[in-house]
Amino acid sequence: MTPIKRILLPLVTSATLAAQTSILHIDLAAPVAKVSPNLHGLMTEEINYSYDGGLYGELIRNRNFCDDEKKPVHWTLIESAAADGIMALTDKRPLTDKLPISLELQLNTSPDKPVSIANEGYWGIPVRPKTTYKASFYVKGNLAETATDKPAVAAYVGGPLKISLQTADGSKILAQATTGPITGSWQKMEVALTTSDDITPSAANKFVISANGVGTLWFSLISLFPPTYNDRPNGNRVDLSEKLAALSPKFLRFPGGNYLEGNTLWERFAWKETRGPLPFRSGHHSCWGYRSTDGMGLLEFMLWCEDLKMEPVLGVFAGYSLQQQPVEAGPLLDHYVQEALEEIEYLTGDASTSYWAGLRAKDGHPEPFKLRYVEIGNEDYFDLSHSYEGRFAQFFDAIRARYPGLLIIGSHGVKTRQPDVIDEHFYRSAEDFYKDLAHYDKHDRKGPKIFVGEWATSEGDPTPNFNAALGDAAWMIAMERNSDLIIMHAYAPLLVNVNPGGMQWKTNLIGYDALTSYGSPSYYAQVMFSNNIGDEILKTKLEAAPEVFLAVSATRKTVNNKIYLKVVNPRDTPRDLTVAFDGANGILPNGTITTLHADEPTDTNSITEPEKIIPHTAPLKHLSTRFPHTFPAYSITVMEISGK
Ligand code: AHR
Numbered sequence: 001m002t003p004i005k006r007i008l009l010p011l012v013t014s015a016t017l018a019a020q021t022s023i024l025h026i027d028l029a030a031p032v033a034k035v036s037p038n039l040h041g042l043m044t045e046e047i048n049y050s051y052d053g054g055l056y057g058e059l060i061r062n063r064n065f066c067d068d069e070k071k072p073v074h075w076t077l078i079e080s081a082a083a084d085g086i087m088a089l090t091d092k093r094p095l096t097d098k099l100p101i102s103l104e105l106q107l108n109t110s111p112d113k114p115v116s117i118a119n120e121g122y123w124g125i126p127v128r129p130k131t132t133y134k135a136s137f138y139v140k141g142n143l144a145e146t147a148t149d150k151p152a153v154a155a156y157v158g159g160p161l162k163i164s165l166q167t168a169d170g171s172k173i174l175a176q177a178t179t180g181p182i183t184g185s186w187q188k189m190e191v192a193l194t195t196s197d198d199i200t201p202s203a204a205n206k207f208v209i210s211a212n213g214v215g216t217l218w219f220s221l222i223s224l225f226p227p228t229y230n231d232r233p234n235g236n237r238v239d240l241s242e243k244l245a246a247l248s249p250k251f252l253r254f255p256g257g258n259y260l261e262g263n264t265l266w267e268r269f270a271w272k273e274t275r276g277p278l279p280f281r282s283g284h285h286s287c288w289g290y291r292s293t294d295g296m297g298l299l300e301f302m303l304w305c306e307d308l309k310m311e312p313v314l315g316v317f318a319g320y321s322l323q324q325q326p327v328e329a330g331p332l333l334d335h336y337v338q339e340a341l342e343e344i345e346y347l348t349g350d351a352s353t354s355y356w357a358g359l360r361a362k363d364g365h366p367e368p369f370k371l372r373y374v375e376i377g378n379e380d381y382f383d384l385s386h387s388y389e390g391r392f393a394q395f396f397d398a399i400r401a402r403y404p405g406l407l408i409i410g411s412h413g414v415k416t417r418q419p420d421v422i423d424e425h426f427y428r429s430a431e432d433f434y435k436d437l438a439h440y441d442k443h444d445r446k447g448p449k450i451f452v453g454e455w456a457t458s459e460g461d462p463t464p465n466f467n468a469a470l471g472d473a474a475w476m477i478a479m480e481r482n483s484d485l486i487i488m489h490a491y492a493p494l495l496v497n498v499n500p501g502g503m504q505w506k507t508n509l510i511g512y513d514a515l516t517s518y519g520s521p522s523y524y525a526q527v528m529f530s531n532n533i534g535d536e537i538l539k540t541k542l543e544a545a546p547e548v549f550l551a552v553s554a555t556r557k558t559v560n561n562k563i564y565l566k567v568v569n570p571r572d573t574p575r576d577l578t579v580a581f582d583g584a585n586g587i588l589p590n591g592t593i594t595t596l597h598a599d600e601p602t603d604t605n606s607i608t609e610p611e612k613i614i615p616h617t618a619p620l621k622h623l624s625t626r627f628p629h630t631f632p633a634y635s636i637t638v639m640e641i642s643g644k
Pocket of ligand 1: 045047257258378
């Protein structure tokens with residue numbers, strides 16, 4: 001990447017002159033603690049169309065016709081002068097008991113005038129040149145009905161169906177294919193739609209199924225997938241997966257968040273409903289105001305972990321839903337404890353001996369997954385009945401007895417049991433983070449470890465502005481300095497669909513529409529921090545006038561003696577410092593510097609300006625154990641320097 005030279009030049013003001021004697025000491029003689037190997041990770045849930053209409057590759061919206069009870073929302077009927085059709089939902093032709101609603105299309109067309117049904121996708125259907133899309137759906141036609149109490153109805157007579165990707169106005173067909181013949185039984189149709197190399201990438205498109213004939217057709221589970229990350233069937237969107245991979249995340253906390261809990265017990269993440277073939281996943285209404293297909297189910301979360309080499313941090317439903325619905329500890333809670341034990345068994349058990357692990361093998365993953373962390377519930381301090389103490393104890397005892405090797409995370413502190421780790425959440429302003437950078441410095445090291453399972457500087461909409469990135473970077477510095485105690489942390493929420501109506505939560509790390517995506521300045525701060533970290537924490541000390549406010553942390557990789565110095569200057573004044581490495585054999589003359597900087601704290605990235613603020617890396621030369629450096633106003637800096 002090109003260095004931004006101008007930001008490396010000191011801007012001489014009276015304030016910088018006053019601060020010229022400032023010294024930043026880094027003590028190389030005695031590391032103070034070990035850095036957690038799992039420090040940076042991801043937290044996700046179905047919010048802001050994170051999975052459906054986001055990471056999960058499915059392009060058809062309302063594929064199972066459950067999004068609305070009355071109408072086939074996101075679907076339209078396309079008729080013409082010589083082609084009549086009626087489109088409606090029906091529960092008379094269920095595909096399975098889990099997908100009870102199908103789309104009925106009554107048609108009466110002349111041979112060359114089709115009736116079509118079209119899906120608009122999640123704010124459009126992204127279509128790119130030279131790309132193959134996999135379409136599939138279940139369809140059947142009506143047989144002749146001869147029941148005495150009804151007039152005779154002729155069987156469906158019609159040709160195969162034409163499947164196409166078309167521009168939204170229907171003026172251009174971008175790819176098309178034809179199915180085999182239709183029968184009177186449910187049949188799965190699968191076709192490939194390949195675009196030519198001369199089309200322009202666009203999301204202003206629709207997916208169309210066209211039929212010629214007379215009679216009735218029923219459709220269920222209509223699906224369209226683009227190429228996915230690692231070519232996984234039912235897999236994830238490539239650009240978003242690549243952005244997540246660039247964060248080098250060590251773990252994934254899932255499935256929530258509030259999404260785990262649901263507004264009511266019926267809306268919780270009931271893992272058993274999210275596994276198995278898609279015709280047996282009904283989806284569920286989620287607490288963020290829309291229905292989830294559950295295409296991103298328990299197994300898909302684990303495959304995502306495998307793809308990005310992340311450790312799963314599994315949140316298990318702990319008998320509390322958001323509308324103040326706690327299940328009392330005792331016999332009634334046993335059902336949910338059992339559900340959690342079975343979930344762990346499904347993931348980690350031996351497929352040849354365990355029923356639940358056998359199901360996992362049937363679902364396509366015979367090998368047990370590695371699982372070390374289980375979190376019981378989410379933010380249970382919101383339970384006004386204060387029932388977590390009892391609920392936690394019941395879950396803890398059962399899980400510890402059956403799986404003694406698992407580390408158990410509490411969603412907050414309890415008295416009667418000792419969680420191995422406590423999950424703490426922080427949504428704050430940048431200024432509030434600055435005031436509290438010492439939050440963990442004096443924290444008790446003898447108790448449970450800390451997992452900062454959700455945090456963010458909540459400034460910026462839909463994604464953080466640069467001021468938020470400064471707050472985030474400073475807070476990450478505070479966590480890195482304490483990463484003997486804070487074993488993991490994750491920003492939240494991670495993903496947001498930036499289309500109108502896509503966002504339920506204001507500040508999110510990565511934004512996207514159907515076609516493109518972008519990282520916020522905070523995203524780039526995380527990329528810089530998670531990819532430049534050692535395994536031991538070095539002591540730092542800033543000798544400077546009181547008005548010099550900088551957040552600083554240094555770590556070192558023992559294997560190659562690389563030192564990573566991180567400095568955040570959140571103020572409007574550049575800071576001239578002497579960087580002093582104490583107690584060293586010396587340092588090598590060459591290093592690198594990566595800087596993230598904005599002219600104004602309100603500057604940001606967006607879907608139209610995705611790379612306005614990105615990190616710039618440049619060589620550092622002529623280094624010695626004491627060297628001068630100016631940290632620009634509004635900047636986040638990472639230096640990589642080699643010790644001798
Ligand atoms: O990150 C958004 C929400 O914030 C999470 O679902 C919840 O755990 C927290 O309150």
